[in-house]
Amino acid sequence: MLRQRTIKTAVHAIGVGVHSAKKVRMTLRPAGENTGILFTRTDSLKACALKATAHNVCDTTLSTTISHKDLRVSTVEHLMSALWGLGIDNLIVELSSEEVPIMDGSAAPFIYLINTVGVVEQAAAKKxxxxxxxxxxxxxxxxxxxxxxxxxxxxxxxxxxxxxxxxxxxxxxxxxxxxxxxxxxxxxxxxxxxxxxxxxxxxxxxxxxxxxxxxxxxxxxxxxxxxxxxxxxxxxxxxxxxxxxxxxxxxxxxxxxxxxxxxxxxxxxxxxxxxxxxxxxxxxxxxxxxxxxxxxxxxxxxxx
Ligand SMILES: [Zn+2]
Missing domain, CATH: 3.30.1700.10 (lpxc deacetylase, domain 2)
Structure with missing residues (x-):
């Protein structure tokens, strides 16, 4: 059976939002089976999480933005692409601002970041x-x-x-x-x-x-x-x-x-x-x- 995957331990990166130009700190944290990819904002007063789903996409002008209620995260596509590339099913993505950092404009820095901590298989079957x-x-x-x-x-x-x-x-x-x-x-x-x-x-x-x-x-x-x-x-x-x-x-x-x-x-x-x-x-x-x-x-x- 092919199993679900998350990362071994938390890992951080600092960058800028390509649209906002705001500095952003990103922390990737391991998540339990069947969690999916969840975004949270440390600058938000409300401690809620935003799931990365096609139905939560609210804007596709120049990048992909997801939102639910008043929580909004932009430019998720390169990180999501890297997560597909590494077969990551479950992850918490914590951001200090509204945008995923652009890094070098590709998915490679996210791959590098995750490979520094490694990927771990979980018990549940991957879907x-x-x-x-x-x-x-x-x-x-x-x-x-x-x-x-x-x-x-x-x-x-x-x-x-x-x-x-x-x-x-x-x-x-x-x-x-x-x-x-x-x-x-x-x-x-x-x-x-x-x-x-x-x-x-x-x-x-x-x-x-x-x-x-x-x-x-x-x-x-x-x-x-x-x-x-x-x-x-x-x-x-x-x-x-x-x-x-x-x-x-x-x-x-x-x-x-x-x-x-x-x-x-x-x-x-x-x-x-x-x-x-x-x-x-x-x-x-x-x-x-x-x-x-x-x-x-x-x-x-x-x-x-
Ligand atoms: Zn792109």
Whole structure:
């Protein structure tokens, strides 16, 4: 039987919120079986917790924000993506402010942080969402879809007609029984055009954004002196986002994701539509032969 996982001991990080530019202290704490991923705010007077679920998503403008009653947490997607990558089911995420720290704009610092304390298996069986029938959401020519597949694979096509973006691959597709999320996806950073950034900052968004936590693109080049981490870093970051947004389903997916020009809003619409479509999925636990089939994807070696 594949079992649920949490972290061995608490671990801390300090960073800034990419939208608020506020300094934030984050503490990850182990959580009991069947807890899920819970967010708490140490700056909130009310000692309540906010569960990371697709139904708690309240805003998808430039990042994914969850809220319940008056508790609100923004920019959860890169942390959620890292938690999927390490197979973490149960965790308390304590924040001193409204936003998960952006770190370097990718999921890699969260992976590193968790690996410093290690992951521990719990007694209860891990639950997976197995896709039984295709579910698709569309908006104009954009779409996001989940289909049945024995394992987990994800593909994304990033379409933006811009001379710099046009120099790099538009499509990233990985079968996670063959490719490691930690090696091939987790390091892909957020990105954007420098003039889009100025526009966002006029709307009081991206106030903490810099070349330390994003790839900046001007009319001619990638602005960051270090260049890109992967040749297809743009498409891979969109894949990283989708994996994090879909992990708000509460369990890892057994199936195939495909996105075309989709973003946080469509990822959330897809998650909600899946949950509303009774014959589209079933909750399963894995053992015996299944375990061998999906082991490389669903029990990453780096989490041991
Ligand atoms: Zn992102």
């Amino acid at each position: 997976y969402i197995r896709i039984k029938n295709e579910v698709t959401v569309r908006n104009g020519d954009s779409f996001a879809t989940l289909k049945p597949f024995a394992g987990f694979k994800a593909g994304y096509t990033f379409v933006a007609d811009h001379p710099v973006y046009n120099r790099y691959p538009k499509r990233a597709e990985l079968d996670f029984s063959k490719a490691s999320y930690v090696d091939h996806v987790s390091r892909a950073r957020s990105f954007g055009l420098m003039n889009e950034l100025e526009q966002a900052q006029r709307m009081n968004k991206c106030l903490g954004s810099s070349l330390e936590n994003a790839v900046g693109v001007n009319d001619f080049n990638v602005v960051n002196p270090e260049g890109l981490r992967y040749n297809d870093e743009f498409a891979k970051h969109k894949l990283l986002d989708a994996i994090g947004d879909l992990y708000l389903l509460g369990s890892p997916i057994i199936g195939a994701f495909n996105g075309y020009k989709s973003g946080h809003a469509m990822n959330n619409q897809l998650a909600r539509k899946l949950l509303e479509t009774q014959d589209a999925f079933e909750m399963v636990t894995l053992n015996g032969r299944d375990r061998e089939v999906v082991r490389p994807i669903l029990q990453p070696a780096s989490a041991g």
